[in-house]
Amino acid sequence: MSSPDGTAPPDRPDGTAADQVAADPAPTAQQSTEVLTESGVEATDGTPAAAKAGDDRELALGPVGHLGDRLFGGLARGSGGLVILIVAFVGIFLLALAIPALADDKSSFLFSRVWSPGGSHPQFGIAALFYTTVISSLIGMLIAVPVAIGVALFVTYYAPKRLAAPVAHAVDLLAAVPSIVYGLWGALFFAPILLPVINGLSDGLGWIPVFKKPIGDNVGVVFTVSVVLAIMILPVVTAISREIFAQTPIAHREGALALGATKWEMIRMAVLPYGRSGVVSASMLGLGRALGETVAVMIILTVPNGNDPWDPSIFAGGETFASKIANNAAEFDSPEKTGAYIAAGLVLFVVTFLVNSAARIIVDRSTPGAKKRPRRNRRAEGATA
Amino acid sequence: MTTIAENKPAYDGQALDLTGRSGARAFKNTLATVLIVLAFVIALIPLAWILITVIGKGYHLLLNADWWSQSQRGITVRRAGGGAYHAIMGTLIMALITAVIAVPIAILGAIYLVEYGKGTRVAKVVSFMIDILTGVPSIVAALFVYAVWITVFGFNRVGFAVSLSLVLLMLPVVLRSTEEMLKLVPDELREASYALGVPKWKTILKIVVPTAFGGIVTGVMLGLARVMGETAPLLILVGYSKNINLNPFNGFMGALPTMINQDRTELALPHAADRVWAAALTLILLVLVLNLLARLIARFSAVKSK
Numbered sequence: 001m002s003s004p005d006g007t008a009p010p011d012r013p014d015g016t017a018a019d020q021v022a023a024d025p026a027p028t029a030q031q032s033t034e035v036l037t038e039s040g041v042e043a044t045d046g047t048p049a050a051a052k053a054g055d056d057r058e059l060a061l062g063p064v065g066h067l068g069d070r071l072f073g074g075l076a077r078g079s080g081g082l083v084i085l086i087v088a089f090v091g092i093f094l095l096a097l098a099i100p101a102l103a104d105d106k107s108s109f110l111f112s113r114v115w116s117p118g119g120s121h122p123q124f125g126i127a128a129l130f131y132t133t134v135i136s137s138l139i140g141m142l143i144a145v146p147v148a149i150g151v152a153l154f155v156t157y158y159a160p161k162r163l164a165a166p167v168a169h170a171v172d173l174l175a176a177v178p179s180i181v182y183g184l185w186g187a188l189f190f191a192p193i194l195l196p197v198i199n200g201l202s203d204g205l206g207w208i209p210v211f212k213k214p215i216g217d218n219v220g221v222v223f224t225v226s227v228v229l230a231i232m233i234l235p236v237v238t239a240i241s242r243e244i245f246a247q248t249p250i251a252h253r254e255g256a257l258a259l260g261a262t263k264w265e266m267i268r269m270a271v272l273p274y275g276r277s278g279v280v281s282a283s284m285l286g287l288g289r290a291l292g293e294t295v296a297v298m299i300i301l302t303v304p305n306g307n308d309p310w311d312p313s314i315f316a317g318g319e320t321f322a323s324k325i326a327n328n329a330a331e332f333d334s335p336e337k338t339g340a341y342i343a344a345g346l347v348l349f350v351v352t353f354l355v356n357s358a359a360r361i362i363v364d365r366s367t368p369g370a371k372k373r374p375r376r377n378r379r380a381e382g383a384t385a
Numbered sequence: 386m387t388t389i390a391e392n393k394p395a396y397d398g399q400a401l402d403l404t405g406r407s408g409a410r411a412f413k414n415t416l417a418t419v420l421i422v423l424a425f426v427i428a429l430i431p432l433a434w435i436l437i438t439v440i441g442k443g444y445h446l447l448l449n450a451d452w453w454s455q456s457q458r459g460i461t462v463r464r465a466g467g468g469a470y471h472a473i474m475g476t477l478i479m480a481l482i483t484a485v486i487a488v489p490i491a492i493l494g495a496i497y498l499v500e501y502g503k504g505t506r507v508a509k510v511v512s513f514m515i516d517i518l519t520g521v522p523s524i525v526a527a528l529f530v531y532a533v534w535i536t537v538f539g540f541n542r543v544g545f546a547v548s549l550s551l552v553l554l555m556l557p558v559v560l561r562s563t564e565e566m567l568k569l570v571p572d573e574l575r576e577a578s579y580a581l582g583v584p585k586w587k588t589i590l591k592i593v594v595p596t597a598f599g600g601i602v603t604g605v606m607l608g609l610a611r612v613m614g615e616t617a618p619l620l621i622l623v624g625y626s627k628n629i630n631l632n633p634f635n636g637f638m639g640a641l642p643t644m645i646n647q648d649r650t651e652l653a654l655p656h657a658a659d660r661v662w663a664a665a666l667t668l669i670l671l672v673l674v675l676n677l678l679a680r681l682i683a684r685f686s687a688v689k690s691k
Contacts, residue, residue, distance in 0.1 A: 075493050076497035079490050080493075081507075083560075084511055085515050086514075087514045087518055094525075113452075148424075151684050154425040167425070170426055176430070178642065178669065178672060180616045180642045181439060185439070229429045262411065264414040265414070292522020293522070303547075325621075329621045356519070
């Protein structure tokens, strides 16, 4: 242990080392103790550092309530650990039950569109499920995000002060409607009014396979699902965007206005750039929600007849991971069949995991709130070290 | 800017026009305002539409006392009568069991994050895992419990299994809101308690948690509201029963979402349709009441910092 300023002789005995470090100018002492604890050199002369670390706490609390502290602290830590265990278990159990079924699968799990698990020749692949899940959620996100940004801006900068809170709550109420009600309403009342939109889009863009409308006026199609999903994720995206927009520093906003910007220019130059990463992560969280939505999709989306060829059009029916699993819950009779659905669930888990992690990483990297957080953490670490 | 300042006199009545908006800019501003207000209106249309539909089609059964006290036992889709007592009780029982399991874990976990593990690597992992749990789709949670409860242990499909899967969905909601509330408790309160020689655990239980209590209850309400509307776990983990079954460990159990799901295939029959919308309205009412309660509690018991 040589102090950074190099004044300490290398062959000092341990007992004086601490004194000498303590006698050094304050900042150096601070630095060297931190270096000590961080690099883990305490093994050789850890006692002074450990005693110093203990000081802050032991003095404040005294010896009273040691057992209670240990018990309660243990409970709290245990609960924290339990959360980690739960998520690990979810992954491990799904994997453990999916693997035997995947080993029996006679077709390519990732690239096949066939789904007939069970029997002596089980074949199942997730390509079609993956496509429908992702495209319906992506379109839902494309519709929801601009509207959500508009609503968030309305609440934060356009609505009269007195209206802003009730308006925000009204949009939040959309999240309180159970998804099965969305499904019912979507299938019975909302889907029919989308028919002209579907017809218009397929007339104009029908030369692209994705927009080509199959024969017949089916409204239980991927596009309808997307619009309903958009409504369902709107409150999530709005709530987060609203918070981010409201945090735009007043200096930025007033600066823009003082330069003569109109309200819209102020928002475009100050608010939107400031909130961009927040909106991106909010959209990702919404996307995660849409990917896993089950019952609404199950009710609205028509399951194509097994004999029809696969249709990539968003104006055709289909099945998502979640709706496939829910539709066939009654089929979980043999381990192989169940394993096939669990394998599909595992893929959904992984996809939502990736999307949500990405959202979290974007939030942590670049939200304004995040800049404060590490600093506070560092202070907390400094206190305990 | 500098050229204008040099070439023009200080004030000529024109160059210093402070509104300074050309037609195009004013137009863009108006257009943006219109679009933003329009976005808001668009967002409210589905909400109003759903509420009007469900209330209009479902309210008359709710006015009947039978709805709240009778089950659907022996009542076929073609017949009128019966109530939703079995489904309401099922929904409440499953939600209650979920809360009993999830709330202590969530509160202790939040205490760990704020009071014990602050800034440590383990706390960061826990925090990340909670984010993951927030994003777990309900069908995946249900499949997981199916894998453990039915495939591995060989138990039956019962209400308790549903509760177990709902724990996964409720836990992160309660934990996050509790964490936020505990963070709001001023450090001065903790320090004052420590200075009086109160041990840390007592400080947390008697000072920190009571201060944040309102916020914690809000989180619990929101968590309950979230799990009550979930349908996917019900479809996979418990069968629907028209009889009153209050035992979550034995037999199938009615619940409002599965009651809706049961009759929705027979919407062409007027009595079945009535029941579907009445059950939907009951479910929305339950969830809304919880949400509003949460809001009220939050408003009247906000942590006063400083």
